[in-house]
Amino acid sequence: MTKWLNRIGLGLMAAAAAAMIGADAFAGEPSDPFQPTAQKFYLQFSIFAPGDLQCDATGPGVRTKLTRGITGAPLLRITGNAAGAEIACWTRDGSRYTTDVNRRVRYNTAGAVRATVIFQPGQEAAAVLVARDNESDRMVPTVYPRAFVKVQQ
CATH class of the missing domain: 1.20.5 (Single alpha-helices involved in coiled-coils or other helix-helix interfaces)
Structure with missing residues (x-):
């Protein structure tokens, strides 16, 4: 048998x-x-994010899905080669933003890495709070100051 x-x-x-x-x-x-394609990186935004903010991630082996939360802020889900993704965000007025936090964190199969961009109105850069799903006892949430930056044109 x-x-x-x-x-x-x-x-x-x-x-x-x-x-x-x-x-x-x-x-x-x-x-x-x-x-292995177990890397999951979710980029979400605080309530102060611009309402017309759009985001995308590109790179070899990168898969993305963009949705919106109840506040209208985007939620970018990156799977596959999340550590190799290049994240870019933009608004209708031509402002462009980028971050490399997805390259700084360690990935495992236990859960997704969740990054929350903490926007402050009128600032050129924002802090990013990073935590892992279902591992509040092992991975202490980390704040990366000035990790989500406005790209100078």
């Missing part, structure tokens, strides 16, 4: 790897079915 269960398990693993390769080929990206 255990031989059959082992064969079924191996078959399911092979099917999952083939599905990943097929999805990546359809998306036009190179595939490595055994490349």
Whole structure:
């Protein structure tokens, strides 16, 4: 009986790897079915964020999803190669912002890293508060001052 269960398990693993390769080929990206993609980085904003703020992250192996919270502030979810993502935000008036906090933190499979940008009206830079999901006893929330900065044009 255990031989059959082992064969079924191996078959399911092979099917999952083939599905990943097929999805990546359809998306036009190179595939490595055994490349870990457990990095999750969520960038959210305080209530003082500009209402028209838009964000995106780019880079190899980076997947993003932009949603909005109840206050209208963006929530950028970055998965895949979150440590290699280049994060850029902008407003309609042409102001551009960037951060590299996603490159400073350590990732693990336990949970997502949540970063909250603490905007202060009229400032050129904002602090970023970083914490990890479900690990309040292990990872002390860290504040990175002036980590979300306005790009000079």
